Amino acid sequence: MLVYSLPGTFETREAHLDLLWEAGATGLEERAGLIRAYFDTETELPAEIRDGQWQDEAEQDWLAAFKATLRPVRAGRITIVPPWLRAEVEAGQVPLIIEPGMAFGTGHHATTRMAVEALGELDLAGLRVLDVGTGSGVLAIAGALLGAEQVLGVDIDPITIPIAVENAQDNGVPEGRAVFVQGTLGDELPGDWNEPSDVLVANLYAELHDLLAGDYAAHLRPGGPLVLTGILTGKLALVRAALEREGFTAVQVREDGEWALVTATAPQS
Incomplete structure (x- = not known):
């Protein structure tokens, strides 16, 4: 071959x-x-x-x-596994089943794992979680499994949307509770998602976080948690500057090798 x-x-x-x-x-x-x-x-x-x-x-x-190379990935309260390894999820862990395929997000990359861990540290009960650049839907689905009342996944790639929908179904997330659409934050979003969400998570890359920082602020309620990943440690300064520019506070960074995750709090007004 x-x-x-x-x-x-x-x-x-x-x-x-x-x-x-x-x-x-x-x-x-x-x-x-x-x-x-x-x-x-x-x-x-x-x-x-x-x-x-x-x-x-x-x-x-x-x-x-x-x-044969895939193993369960423990990410805080959630363990991300392909369907054939579900029996290996430890007792007390929440299984998140992802069928590996064309869309990014099997959970094995440090960026995805750190984002799931960060979501697990929040109390999402009854909240609305917006996942920007949803890919396979893993972060939106994680939000639903962790108690979010509604999740919306947005991605510019049309290939990802049916994959994310199928993954949500495989994890028992009701259709109305998890919605996935093609588009960007500049587009008209479905339902009441044009109103600020309670939590926003985005696994993109530093330059896009810089460009979208204003949109992040506009789509988050005052004081809402922001979770950003896909950031190379060498480009942290770009993301920090963007968040400072838009009035985000309580900026914190965690690193895993060459990758970083940044959390912050949306401006109060």
Whole structure:
């Protein structure tokens, strides 16, 4: 089988994955900092992803190999697992079932795990949680499982929405309690979601957090918790400056390797 391997960063990851699918990849995986795409034949690729390398490898069941590497991920009160490992969730933990697929968010990345942990430290009972850049819906679903009355997941990628909906159903979250829509914070949101939410969580990247900081403030009730992740530690200053600019307070940072999570409190007025 032909494998095309190229380096990827968090910022370029989604664009690279989309281009590889569009070029005819039959499967994708990430290994040791590389995106590996499987093709039936060598293919002319877009210029943006021509810095990779083709190689011929022995045939294997790549999906089975990927599944064999997955383990339950404990993230505070929640354990994120694929369906076939549900029995391994420890007693007292809340299982969050995610079928690995094309949408980002199996829970194994430090950014996702830290965000789930941060949500678990909040009392979400009866609250409304807005998840920006929802991907597979893991953070919105985590909010629902942790007691949120309503969750809304928003993503610009239409591919993610049916995946997130299916994941919510697999976790027993009622349709009306978890809603997923394609769009951005600048769009008209469904129902009363144009009113400020109680909690906002976003797993994006530093430059987008900088651009969206004003929208975060507008979509959060005064004093509401903000949870931001997907941030490289080298770009923390950009996110801190954006939050200060928009009047957020109580800014705190936690790090895991090269990744950081930032929490803050929305302006009081």
